[in-house]
Amino acid sequence: MLLASAATGCDSESLVSSDSDHLNTALSLLGSDGVVLGYADFEAIERHADLWYETVTGEAPERDAISDEFESRTGVDVENDVRAMFGTIHGGIESEQGSAIVFGTWDSDEVIDHLDLHTGISRVEHSGPDDFTAYGVTDMRAGDGTLFLAVSPDGFILMSSSESRFESMMQRASSMEPPTGGGPLLDDLAPYDAWMVVNDxxxxxxxxxxxxxxxxxxxxxxxxxxxxxxxxxxxxxxxxxxxxxxxxxxxxxxxxxxxxxxxxxxxxxxxxxxxxxxxxxxxxxxxxxxxxxxxxxxxxxxxxxxxxxxxxxxxxxxxx
Incomplete structure (x- = not known):
């Protein structure tokens, strides 16, 4: 179950206590106003996706630029350390504002040390729990603008292309209100290894x-x-x-x-x-x-x- 933080600025205590909490945590932190909400179980997909990709295309799969950049900036081994990811798009068809939460088995202290060594990545102030460490990434190779991210000691990383939405996620991490959003279709889709809900x-x-x-x-x-x-x-x-x-x-x-x-x-x-x-x-x-x-x-x-x-x-x- 989710353990709510007592007040803004406190430690996160334990936002995620088991694998079953991933969805609740994602809905609580990403918010309920996203037009699109998606999920991928990396552990389940990694077991089969490469085989299917090669079956359908006849070619070996290639790493995508976003995964490469995420691994380069954070030191996280995407194939071995990432367990699941939730993402949301906040606007319509032409929107470039998105946020995500990535769950994994990395050492958060090692990720923080890795981020601190990079140029173009600087710590930023935030209103989230005290044990969250937040950054702004300005020299993106796989996208334009600034990416904001926060490392939690509870085994997840928050990211957003919007500073205001990133700050909203930090505030929600502090108050940890009950999860909302996902839409009425989510109950049927949640058991799947990968799913996407389009609310509008x-x-x-x-x-x-x-x-x-x-x-x-x-x-x-x-x-x-x-x-x-x-x-x-x-x-x-x-x-x-x-x-x-x-x-x-x-x-x-x-x-x-x-x-x-x-x-x-x-x-x-x-x-x-x-x-x-x-x-x-x-x-x-x-x-x-x-x-x-x-x-x-x-x-x-x-x-x-x-x-x-x-x-x-x-x-x-x-x-x-």
Missing amino acids: VRSMLPDVMPRDGQFGMVGPLLETVAAAGFGADLTDESAEALLLLQPRDDVRAEDLANIIRGAISAARFQFMNDPDAPAMLLDLLERVEVEARSTTVTVSISISRSEAADLGQIFNGDGV
């Missing part, structure tokens, strides 16, 4: 959505959705995916489900009448399950790794 779908869409062509019905469909979520689980041999859609107040869940079923049926009909269409695409469409609940619609499918390899060949233009 309209803000993430372009001003003009396509109304014709092969994907012409996607725009009108998305405009009926208020919030959405996606979750995925990987094993060595299979992947499960769940899409959750919460329609607008003036749209019934059953009506939205029927629109999706109609779109799937139209795609199946198109593939059935196309002699060049791969047979596996028709099979996959037939396995998509659509269910209407009282206020949400679920779309789910399971796919094997061999099927993913075939899909990779199809999308790369190699056929199956």
Whole structure:
């Protein structure tokens, strides 16, 4: 359980006492006003992601620039020390403001020593717990502007591209109010190894959505959705995916489900009448399950790794 700090400026005591507290801690510190909230279980994903990436693309995975920079600046071994990460985007489709909390098994004193040695990284004052150490990183290679981060002795690092939001996280770390946010879809998605919740779908869409062509019905469909979520689980041999859609107040869940079923049926009909269409695409469409609940619609499918390899060949233009 979460142990709340008594007052602003006190020690954090123990914001995280077990793995099950990661979600509560993230929701408490990141706040409830993010448009997008995402999660990745690095331990679970690391066991399978490289294998799937190579299966689908035929290439060995490469390290991304953000992970490289995080490791270079903090001394944290991303592959071995990071256990989980939550991130949020605060604005709409063009927003560059984001915050994250990373949980891991590093030695916080060693991370602080590493940060103190770098040029372009300086300690900053903050209103968080006394045992948090905060920094401003100004010479970013993988992004523009200043990144603000704080190292907690409880095994997590807070980061934000916005100084005001970083300060808000520090204040929440001191008061440690009960977690809020995440949206009504989170209960279904939380068990997945990776998930994302979009609390305001309209803000993430372009001003003009396509109304014709092969994907012409996607725009009108998305405009009926208020919030959405996606979750995925990987094993060595299979992947499960769940899409959750919460329609607008003036749209019934059953009506939205029927629109999706109609779109799937139209795609199946198109593939059935196309002699060049791969047979596996028709099979996959037939396995998509659509269910209407009282206020949400679920779309789910399971796919094997061999099927993913075939899909990779199809999308790369190699056929199956």
